[in-house]
Amino acid sequence: MKSVDIIVIGGGLSGSATALGLVREGAGKVVLFDEHLPSQRLSRGNFGLTWFMCKGATHPVYAQWCRMAAQKWPDFAADLKEETGYDVELEWTGGAVHAFGEEEFNAHSQSVESLRKVCESVGIDYPVKMLDRSEFQDLIPNMQLGEDVTGAMYTSEQGHVNPLKLLTALRCAFQKKGGIFKGGESIGKIIPHKNGTVTVKTVKGSYQCEKLVIAAGHGSTRLLKSLGEKLHIYPSRGQLMVTERQKRMLRVPILCVRQTVDGTFLIGLTTEDTAMDTRTTAAAMKDEAINAIRLFPQLAKYNWVRAWGAIRVMTPDGAPIYSRVQGHDNITVLALHSAVSLAPMKISAIAPWILGKNEAEQLKHFTNGRFNNA
Amino acid sequence: MSRHVDVIVVGAGPAGLSASSTLAEMGLDVVTLDEQPQLGGQIYRNIEKASPKSLHLFGEDYSSGLMIAERFRKSGADYENSTSVWQLDSDGTICCSSRAHSRQMRANHVIVATGAMERPVPIPGWTLPGVMGAGAVNNLTKESGLKPSGNVVLAGSGPLLLLEATLLIKKNVEIAAILDTTPLIPRVSAVPPAPKALMRTDFLLKGASMLKSIKDAGIPHHRGVKDICAIGTNCLESVQARCGKETITIPADLLMLHFGVIPNSHIFRQAGCRMAWKADQRYWHPACDQWGRTNFERIFAAGDGAMVSGGVSARYRGELTALEVSRCLGIISGHERDALAKPLKKALRHDGWPRPFVDAIYAPRPEQFSFDDATILCRCENVTVKDVRRAVREGARDLNEIKIMTRSGMGSCQGRMCGPALAEIAAAEISLSPDRLGLLNVRPPLRPVPLEEIAEMELETAKESSNWLLDNKK
Numbered sequence: 151m152k153s154v155d156i157i158v159i160g161g162g163l164s165g166s167a168t169a170l171g172l173v174r175e176g177a178g179k180v181v182l183f184d185e186h187l188p189s190q191r192l193s194r195g196n197f198g199l200t201w202f203m204c205k206g207a208t209h210p211v212y213a214q215w216c217r218m219a220a221q222k223w224p225d226f227a228a229d230l231k232e233e234t235g236y237d238v239e240l241e242w243t244g245g246a247v248h249a250f251g252e253e254e255f256n257a258h259s260q261s262v263e264s265l266r267k268v269c270e271s272v273g274i275d276y277p278v279k280m281l282d283r284s285e286f287q288d289l290i291p292n293m294q295l296g297e298d299v300t301g302a303m304y305t306s307e308q309g310h311v312n313p314l315k316l317l318t319a320l321r322c323a324f325q326k327k328g329g330i331f332k333g334g335e336s337i338g339k340i341i342p343h344k345n346g347t348v349t350v351k352t353v354k355g356s357y358q359c360e361k362l363v364i365a366a367g368h369g370s371t372r373l374l375k376s377l378g379e380k381l382h383i384y385p386s387r388g389q390l391m392v393t394e395r396q397k398r399m400l401r402v403p404i405l406c407v408r409q410t411v412d413g414t415f416l417i418g419l420t421t422e423d424t425a426m427d428t429r430t431t432a433a434a435m436k437d438e439a440i441n442a443i444r445l446f447p448q449l450a451k452y453n454w455v456r457a458w459g460a461i462r463v464m465t466p467d468g469a470p471i472y473s474r475v476q477g478h479d480n481i482t483v484l485a486l487h488s489a490v491s492l493a494p495m496k497i498s499a500i501a502p503w504i505l506g507k508n509e510a511e512q513l514k515h516f517t518n519g520r521f522n523n524a
Numbered sequence: 525m526s527r528h529v530d531v532i533v534v535g536a537g538p539a540g541l542s543a544s545s546t547l548a549e550m551g552l553d554v555v556t557l558d559e560q561p562q563l564g565g566q567i568y569r570n571i572e573k574a575s576p577k578s579l580h581l582f583g584e585d586y587s588s589g590l591m592i593a594e595r596f597r598k599s600g601a602d603y604e605n606s607t608s609v610w611q612l613d614s615d616g617t618i619c620c621s622s623r624a625h626s627r628q629m630r631a632n633h634v635i636v637a638t639g640a641m642e643r644p645v646p647i648p649g650w651t652l653p654g655v656m657g658a659g660a661v662n663n664l665t666k667e668s669g670l671k672p673s674g675n676v677v678l679a680g681s682g683p684l685l686l687l688e689a690t691l692l693i694k695k696n697v698e699i700a701a702i703l704d705t706t707p708l709i710p711r712v713s714a715v716p717p718a719p720k721a722l723m724r725t726d727f728l729l730k731g732a733s734m735l736k737s738i739k740d741a742g743i744p745h746h747r748g749v750k751d752i753c754a755i756g757t758n759c760l761e762s763v764q765a766r767c768g769k770e771t772i773t774i775p776a777d778l779l780m781l782h783f784g785v786i787p788n789s790h791i792f793r794q795a796g797c798r799m800a801w802k803a804d805q806r807y808w809h810p811a812c813d814q815w816g817r818t819n820f821e822r823i824f825a826a827g828d829g830a831m832v833s834g835g836v837s838a839r840y841r842g843e844l845t846a847l848e849v850s851r852c853l854g855i856i857s858g859h860e861r862d863a864l865a866k867p868l869k870k871a872l873r874h875d876g877w878p879r880p881f882v883d884a885i886y887a888p889r890p891e892q893f894s895f896d897d898a899t900i901l902c903r904c905e906n907v908t909v910k911d912v913r914r915a916v917r918e919g920a921r922d923l924n925e926i927k928i929m930t931r932s933g934m935g936s937c938q939g940r941m942c943g944p945a946l947a948e949i950a951a952a953e954i955s956l957s958p959d960r961l962g963l964l965n966v967r968p969p970l971r972p973v974p975l976e977e978i979a980e981m982e983l984e985t986a987k988e989s990s991n992w993l994l995d996n997k998k
Contacts, residue, residue, distance in 0.1 A: 161919075184919070184925075186921060186922040186924075186925055186962075191924070194924075194928045314928045314929065314931075317928065317929075318915075318918070318928075318929045321918060321919060322918055325918060325919070331918070331919040332919065333919040333920055333921035333922065333925060334921030334922055391975075393975065394936060394972060417975075429613075429796070430967065430968055432611060432617075432619050432628055432968075432978075432981065432983060433983060435968070435978050436978055436979060436981055436983065439975045439976075439978040439979040440979045442975065443975060443976065443979050449975050450974065450975055450976035450979070451974055451975075451976065452974065452975055453936070453972035453973065453974055453975075454969060454972065454973050454974070454975050454978060455935070455936040455938075455969070455972045456934070456936075456938065456967045456968075456969075457967050457968050457969070458965075458967050
């Protein structure tokens, strides 16, 4: 049995960012397990937005949390580059959600106003405005808008990154700071002991730790079940398409279309209830292509080269779960979508909280227990 | 218009054509889809338009395709050329693109006969103009009678490398050298199957005559060669290799590489078929029963795409698969299927006698491939061998994990060119067999498709049933 200070189960974005936060805080010997499970690759299927706009309409603290995360992104990316040499390709160029027709434009306006009020209630601003068609066109001069486009909601205070580079950089930084990464080693059993330690059994051996973090996406459900707790998450499939590289034309990411630094266009996203089925469907591809071409007709001629599906971790209110496991104060569970956007919070708030250093006031709103009576 | 047919056959090589013919002759509704403009696959490429000169050059191995093509034409199977299948689903639905138009089709069964491809082996300089797969050169000859000029070097291993050399000799192409990476000492595993190979004297004579023609032409045939490099600034200028303790450099205008063939298995992987690792030949193939049925009831694999055993065998296996599909569709009984299969199986056995012997001699060995850090592994995404090694050092233990870290295999070819070597490189780093690192995910579309084609695609939807008596106005 190997003895370590902290074990993090789940080498995706949330697990890796938290593990990095822990070693940066000087948490001792930290081991990060990534199971490489084919079904649980949501961190590999991410669209790559660092986004707060539209989030938290029914959950003011979540809106605040997202905004805090977005603001931390430029420094977070710069630190990673300095530590690892990996450029996560952050472009802090804002973000937009287009509208087709008057009705959608008005609905967007209303949602901006209502989120502004939500943000006021927790004492923050909501720097989002509506752009009419010509303002939107001026923002992205190299992309001709389709004729149905009436405008967009827009903020300058967010951006997009390469989520795969982010994952790579996080794990590299973690290891450079002394963390131990174990790829392809899956977890069989978690055994908490009365003396406050936990034994984690993997396919290759046993480890004993003082604290345990479970961030295994949908795999967390099974692990928590063995600890007697129901994790309130459900699967939601998103399908994405990517085109061949083109010269850079679109610098501002749109919710359903963005152009990456290396020139490919990413087109998304669906929200489907398909349980753990990660396949892609021709029907979704068709819908996404129609929608993207309606927004930017020039996309019609570009070659589509790949599609993939990934299963989001959804919660009933859309906000993340950061929670101590009931009866086991040394075991923490992290379960969320938008892991790219929220990655900086793992460093600044989640890692210190796991170590018992300080607890951000928002965290009490993100317990798993909040859904127990729902 | 969308269609629902009995059987879709993907590929019009020997397996696809024979399967289609057999099914259509039984009166089934068969559509054969092929991405080439002409039927024949790789081995019988351009067979219907082959000149007498070409038929003579390639001999009976090629001209026997005429009969297969003729049977197919008479069979009544629908044939759609220049049609790429870009998605296959386990329920028998496919999406395909032809003439800038995509559509969905559904079949009760799908027979995939996508054949084999040359095993891509990255060597330093393989991206230089002037370095080609031997198969690609062969295709140009069959299609348009082109022949290479200048200093030609052949390098690699396998019977097709020698066959290619003899064809070039017949065409009076001057070959500067053959750099044969086949180890000088055959594997012990080649000994037990040797006696069986002796039962096919025709086959052995063919091999001997190939070697004789190379020798008679006075071509330097270096054996047990290692570390082949293509050297040049803007295009190939010379080829370097290690031959024993000596390093040889040969000025070259064309380097033809060939390292054996492997199943062209992307479509099976995209569909989610269960794959099996063939350890002696170091390749993946769909796991099938004796009729070619994959783990999906409706999806069958036939020919070299299922497992490499050559064109003649592919033809028999295509027919065998078709017999089982006919039985599944209720056209023949199990008893009849077995009776019809009997002579085919016998012919298949006869054809297969030398195969284990040849396979053992030319079995790829990891030590034959020495991958250099600076070599570009993934040509689509410009990823080097070194990048892959770094990802493994940083903890990646699965090819898909390496893919997301390095982008190797993420380009439009989806790892066709880099996948096998990627597995070898990563596996060598952690001293595992390549199959322990999984397989690169293959996603739709199998071929790039313009977005507008998807947007305008007709989707196959279930038609409402109606009362045929009332609808029938007659």
